[in-house]
Amino acid sequence: MLSAKQRPQAIAADVAFSLSRITDPKTASPGAWIFNGKVDSLQPFIALNDTTFQLKLQRPYQPILGILSMQYCSVVAPEAVEKYKNNFRQHPVGTGPFKFVVWEEGQALILTKNKNYFEQDSVGKKLPYLDGIKITFQTSRATEFLLFRQKKLDFINELDPSFKDEVLTKKGTLKEIWKDKIELQTQPYLNIEYLGILADSNSELVKNSPLRFKKVRQAINYGFDRRKMILYLRNSLGTPAESGFVPKGLPSFNDSLVKGYNYDITKAAQLLKEAGFPGGKGLPTIKLLTISIYADFGNFIAKQLEEIGIPVQVEVVQKSLLFEMTSGSKAAFFRGGWIADYPDAENYLSVFYSKNPAPPNYTRYKNAEFDKVFEQAIKETNDSLRYVLYRKADQIAIDDAPVVPLWYDKVIHLVQKNVKGFPPNALNLLELRRTTIE
Numbered sequence: 001m002l003s004a005k006q007r008p009q010a011i012a013a014d015v016a017f018s019l020s021r022i023t024d025p026k027t028a029s030p031g032a033w034i035f036n037g038k039v040d041s042l043q044p045f046i047a048l049n050d051t052t053f054q055l056k057l058q059r060p061y062q063p064i065l066g067i068l069s070m071q072y073c074s075v076v077a078p079e080a081v082e083k084y085k086n087n088f089r090q091h092p093v094g095t096g097p098f099k100f101v102v103w104e105e106g107q108a109l110i111l112t113k114n115k116n117y118f119e120q121d122s123v124g125k126k127l128p129y130l131d132g133i134k135i136t137f138q139t140s141r142a143t144e145f146l147l148f149r150q151k152k153l154d155f156i157n158e159l160d161p162s163f164k165d166e167v168l169t170k171k172g173t174l175k176e177i178w179k180d181k182i183e184l185q186t187q188p189y190l191n192i193e194y195l196g197i198l199a200d201s202n203s204e205l206v207k208n209s210p211l212r213f214k215k216v217r218q219a220i221n222y223g224f225d226r227r228k229m230i231l232y233l234r235n236s237l238g239t240p241a242e243s244g245f246v247p248k249g250l251p252s253f254n255d256s257l258v259k260g261y262n263y264d265i266t267k268a269a270q271l272l273k274e275a276g277f278p279g280g281k282g283l284p285t286i287k288l289l290t291i292s293i294y295a296d297f298g299n300f301i302a303k304q305l306e307e308i309g310i311p312v313q314v315e316v317v318q319k320s321l322l323f324e325m326t327s328g329s330k331a332a333f334f335r336g337g338w339i340a341d342y343p344d345a346e347n348y349l350s351v352f353y354s355k356n357p358a359p360p361n362y363t364r365y366k367n368a369e370f371d372k373v374f375e376q377a378i379k380e381t382n383d384s385l386r387y388v389l390y391r392k393a394d395q396i397a398i399d400d401a402p403v404v405p406l407w408y409d410k411v412i413h414l415v416q417k418n419v420k421g422f423p424p425n426a427l428n429l430l431e432l433r434r435t436t437i438e
Contacts (some may be wrong), residue, residue: 013050015045034073038067066346098114129421183414186410191340191409193336210286233297245349260398278307287315312333347408348394353374
């Protein structure tokens with residue numbers, strides 16, 4: 001850990017180095033896209049002196065501060081990068097509250113307290129409080145829960161579906177038998193689960209699909225009960241997505257101003273009739289691609305849609321195959337999810353921006369009016385006006401229905417009673433600076 005003793009504080013040059021490293025093709029960073037088309041092509045990152053860093057944009061882009069908060073933009077030590085070169089991932093040196101000790105891939109990651117960390121609490125005590133952290137990686141959520149129940153884990157993120165009815169009521173609270181044993185923490189999570197519909201009019205899949213008709217897509221959106229689905233299949237851990245694509249938890253979210261779809265079989269039937277498929281007559285079977293952990297949701301939706309005349313066949317595929325198919329425009333109807341990279345509605349609406357590839361625009365949605373409003377929004381410096389534009393863009397996309405929003409997610413933590421100072425957050429990041437174990 002060479003820089004901790006030699007130069008315990010980062011300077012502006014380290015920031016410029018770290019951000020430049022992301023965009024350097026030699027690094028091959030998976031986060032290189034975050035600055036594409038946004039920063040100056042010649043000198044985007046400049047250290048004016050040790051304490052002043054300058055970032056140059058190509059044009060006004062208000063969400064840039066959110067992007068800089070992403071983990072990709074963490075500041076690293078140039079000396080460590082130079083020493084370890086391609087093996088830096090096994091010897092990371094940064095500026096965080098904990099220092100890297102060892103990482104056994106697929107097994108465990110161990111960190112120890114960074115004694116040179118700069119932050120203090122309100123009474124002057126140095127952070128972090130914990131001496132170290134051990135993170136284990138399990139391939140099975142069921143195994144995680146069993147280890148947690150044996151107190152071998154201090155907390156788990158999410159709960160295996162096979163245990164949800166044992167632990168939770170249908171209203172999403174702990175059952176009486178668990179209340180004295182563990183803590184349940186929930187919070188709006190910047191994640192939306194949805195079904196995507198390919199909208200590329202040049203695709204043979206679209207040319208031969210009834211999903212090319214907007215009224216059929218809208219009928220699907222009206223044709224199943226999101227509230228019942230969340231109650232029975234999620235034990236109320238989530239909010240039915242009856243507004244736009246931008247989820248609950250972001251400041252621009254307003255479900256009274258952005259109108260989505262609720263359960264209305266009368267509207268669904270009328271839309272099918274107007275599309276030329278009265279009662280579903282003449283509709284071919286529509287294939288929905290999903291992965292195994294979401295198969296129950298696909299089957300629930302398919303059963304309810306079948307009752308109004310929309311035949312849906314649920315096909316379960318491997319996660320890697322689904323990603324390959326959606327990235328390559330080879331899936332006409334598919335399950336998707338979008339977790340915020342940074343806390344701004346722009347990150348969600350970029351899913352529909354026609355100039356974006358897949359990801360993020362998996363549906364290949366293209367609408368000139370949407371693009372115009374979206375571009376206005378990201379230039380707008382007044383937050384209130386930008387939120388108005390975000391909601392307008394969201395409404396345009398939702399009305400076109402290239403997606404079927406399912407639910408706005410919640411962070412779900414099961415935590416042992418002796419863990420304190422460990423609040424959840426909307427990005428579901430592991431925040432342990434003020435955590436203690438009694």
